[in-house]
Amino acid sequence: MTNILRSMRKPIFTSALVSATVLGLAACNMDVVNPSVIDASKFNPNADGQTLSLSAQTNFFMAFQSVALYGGFVSEELWSGQTRFQQRNLAARTFAASDDINSSFFAPLSLAIASNENAVAALESGSGAASDVNLARSSMNLGFSLELMAETMCAGVIQGGPSLTDAQLLDTAVARFTTAVTVATAAGSAGAAIVNQSNVGLARTYLQAGNYAKAAATAALVPGSFVTNVVTSSNISTQGTLGNQIYGLTVLNDVIVPKLYRIGDPRMPSDSTVPGKTQNGVALVIQSKFKGYADPIRLASGLEAQYISAEAALHGSNNTAPAISLINARRSAGGQGPYAGGTDSTSVIAELLNQSARDFWMEGKKLGDLRRNPSVSLSAVLTDPVGAPFYASPPAQFGSNFCAPIPPQETNTNPNFTS
Numbered sequence: 001m002t003n004i005l006r007s008m009r010k011p012i013f014t015s016a017l018v019s020a021t022v023l024g025l026a027a028c029n030m031d032v033v034n035p036s037v038i039d040a041s042k043f044n045p046n047a048d049g050q051t052l053s054l055s056a057q058t059n060f061f062m063a064f065q066s067v068a069l070y071g072g073f074v075s076e077e078l079w080s081g082q083t084r085f086q087q088r089n090l091a092a093r094t095f096a097a098s099d100d101i102n103s104s105f106f107a108p109l110s111l112a113i114a115s116n117e118n119a120v121a122a123l124e125s126g127s128g129a130a131s132d133v134n135l136a137r138s139s140m141n142l143g144f145s146l147e148l149m150a151e152t153m154c155a156g157v158i159q160g161g162p163s164l165t166d167a168q169l170l171d172t173a174v175a176r177f178t179t180a181v182t183v184a185t186a187a188g189s190a191g192a193a194i195v196n197q198s199n200v201g202l203a204r205t206y207l208q209a210g211n212y213a214k215a216a217a218t219a220a221l222v223p224g225s226f227v228t229n230v231v232t233s234s235n236i237s238t239q240g241t242l243g244n245q246i247y248g249l250t251v252l253n254d255v256i257v258p259k260l261y262r263i264g265d266p267r268m269p270s271d272s273t274v275p276g277k278t279q280n281g282v283a284l285v286i287q288s289k290f291k292g293y294a295d296p297i298r299l300a301s302g303l304e305a306q307y308i309s310a311e312a313a314l315h316g317s318n319n320t321a322p323a324i325s326l327i328n329a330r331r332s333a334g335g336q337g338p339y340a341g342g343t344d345s346t347s348v349i350a351e352l353l354n355q356s357a358r359d360f361w362m363e364g365k366k367l368g369d370l371r372r373n374p375s376v377s378l379s380a381v382l383t384d385p386v387g388a389p390f391y392a393s394p395p396a397q398f399g400s401n402f403c404a405p406i407p408p409q410e411t412n413t414n415p416n417f418t419s
Helices: 049-074 085-091 101-123 133-152 166-186 188-209 212-219 245-251 302-317 321-333 345-359 366-372
Strands: 012-014 037-039 227-230 270-279 282-287 297-301
Touching: 049 085, 049 101, 049 133, 049 227, 049 245, 049 297, 049 366, 101 133, 133 166, 133 188, 133 366, 166 188, 188 212, 188 227, 188 297, 188 302, 188 366, 212 302, 245 282, 297 302, 302 321, 302 345, 321 345, 345 366
Parallel strands: none
Antiparallel strands: 012 037, 227 297, 270 282
16 A cells, blocks of 8 residues: 555654753753744765664653553453552453543554654664665664554554554554665664564564464574563663553552463462452452563564464464474463374464463553454453453453553544545
8 A cells, every 4th residue: 555654744843852961961062943843954975863762762662652551441351459449441351432432542652653753754864774774773673663553553554644543553654664674784784783672563564464474484594592681671761651660550559460361370470479469259369470660571572473474384384283382381481381282273372372371461562462363262361351350340241452542632633634
């Protein structure tokens, strides 16, 4: 399809994009004419590209954390310790207009998309754009932001445009990841990590779109040992925004380990019951995977690429062998014995997603896994089934909505919105 985003580029960068102090970068040479915007005419893509690219990346990192956290409520990787009904509705998978969809998902993702798109537009004008690692980084982060919006939202809107289907979002993410790989490859060793990271994102995008051959081929390019993380901050002045937010809400007893995750797997560590704390008679148990604001959250890895390849083989050619091999390796990592379940594709995909839920707990993967595989039994992948009593008091019922609708903050104010 035609590149949707290119026609929407606006050469203005909000002050949120240039938080060089937050990023710990040296002061840059931008002339801020207006305190709320940076005039694009004063921007030098060669001299100022790193500051712009890394600042836009900060917006993506914050959006990723929001998806990992609040999407974790929807996918039931976490229970909400909040009594606010808006957040409890998210956790119960029953969305309403009054819920926190905008602040939890849509606004952070929209900012990440807009800021990285604007960065791409500016950096493309640089004299060395064809091999500019900053352009590659922003293109990659734009791809991730679009892909996450497609996994999290039932539909998307980009920079005040019309409603887009998840398929359109994924198609545009493919274009952005492809650009990132091309430019980062031309950058040589300086772009090597971006190439691998982009290929993980591109492979997942292909998988989500149902293009299993390309998903497998792209995943195969990623070294098994590759890992890249979302960098977090323990700085007291920024930990509330740039620190590990899952840890931050753990400290407040706002995120609780669901019963199905309290199974002694070392990949899903949890602490003892919070003294005297219960919800609807269920003891509160907190996660201990992240133990401080500075703890990084894994974003992309060779392990994820192996999961993508195995699932693509299952869906694309009904080949269960790669999945069973990976399942047994990951069961061993979790202290489990070899897989002894059914060898039909339905049984194998359920066990593959079960192991994925354990490996990538609270890392923003499971919601997309569930949406991609709606026929898999929820209980088989550490998720309470539809209709089961929700733990909070007063008890509700788990719903079947695994994607968030476009919030009224967008539909009521965007003149270009069409449903």
